[in-house]
Amino acid sequence: MRLNELSDNPGATKERKRVGRGIGSGTGKTGGRGVKGQKSRSGVAIKGFEGGQMPIHMRLPKRGFNKPNRKRFAELSIANLNRAIESGKIDGKSDVDAAALVEAGVLRRSFDGVRLIGNGKLSKAVKLTVSGATPAATKAVEDAKGTVTVVEDKMERREKGVKADRTNKVSKADKKAAKASAAPAKEEKKPAKKAAAKKAPAKKAEKSEDVSDYLEPTQEYDAKADNAIVTKIEKYLGASLSNRDSKYVSCSDETELDTIVKGFMKKKLGVDDKDAAMEKVKAVCETMKPTRMKNRVTFYYLLAKNEGKLGDL
Numbered sequence: 001m002r003l004n005e006l007s008d009n010p011g012a013t014k015e016r017k018r019v020g021r022g023i024g025s026g027t028g029k030t031g032g033r034g035v036k037g038q039k040s041r042s043g044v045a046i047k048g049f050e051g052g053q054m055p056i057h058m059r060l061p062k063r064g065f066n067k068p069n070r071k072r073f074a075e076l077s078i079a080n081l082n083r084a085i086e087s088g089k090i091d092g093k094s095d096v097d098a099a100a101l102v103e104a105g106v107l108r109r110s111f112d113g114v115r116l117i118g119n120g121k122l123s124k125a126v127k128l129t130v131s132g133a134t135p136a137a138t139k140a141v142e143d144a145k146g147t148v149t150v151v152e153d154k155m156e157r158r159e160k161g162v163k164a165d166r167t168n169k170v171s172k173a174d175k176k177a178a179k180a181s182a183a184p185a186k187e188e189k190k191p192a193k194k195a196a197a198k199k200a201p202a203k204k205a206e207k208s209e210d211v212s213d214y215l216e217p218t219q220e221y222d223a224k225a226d227n228a229i230v231t232k233i234e235k236y237l238g239a240s241l242s243n244r245d246s247k248y249v250s251c252s253d254e255t256e257l258d259t260i261v262k263g264f265m266k267k268k269l270g271v272d273d274k275d276a277a278m279e280k281v282k283a284v285c286e287t288m289k290p291t292r293m294k295n296r297v298t299f300y301y302l303l304a305k306n307e308g309k310l311g312d313l
Helices: 078-086 098-104 135-143 172-188 190-210 215-219 227-242 254-268 274-287 296-307
Strands: 074-077 114-117 127-130 147-150
Touching (some): 078 114, 078 135, 254 274
Parallel strands (some): 074 114, 127 147
């Protein structure tokens, strides 16, 4: 074999298309492009062009899809559940469902059901009835010799064109009649309601004077939290609690954590080592990780408690 005998494999190369070589070539005149002008040029796309006016794909609003019959669930983490058990809010002897969790103050509201999430360990066995639970959360409850019962509430769906059953619906005329008949009784009870309303403000005033608003959130992390100490921290923070931005601690903001180290840790608790103080602040951040909005009073209380200086505040 010689150099002049070397060649590519059959089909490896292809001759270029010779355009503009007359009508008989098949690619004369417009060179196979079919049109003249802008569309015959390379690098041009006129898809959706409407002569200069705003095209329809830009005029139409861009919005996502929200399922009309979607459900909203309240989330209960294993960490929050364990704190509620240790503080005595939940009794392991009786069954615990969504209503019991709301009544005990573990959840603010149950929405369309409760879902158990997270992992960790429970100090006591508990019988839970929830709308959903993750495998890790179920394992955590079962490891503590408890049980998790998942109740699935299936939504009723009807075929297109089939009207909903409204046999038990009360008509507008019946509602008006019931309202008219109840009106005299309502007028008779008005004096009693006014008398009860006068006593209510006095009770509220007594409670606000004696008990701090931050005592209950602090007791979620320390069941034995003293109201007097929480009140001292509240007074120490003063006007900063009236501002929503400074009322909460952001653990993702290094500048704010550095301010806590230089201020409360050094001046109030007497921790001079900056690195050691920062580690203690981050440890409290880890403790309060399940709580999305970390209020500053509880945060400072836990810092003082870890230092053993609650009595020196």
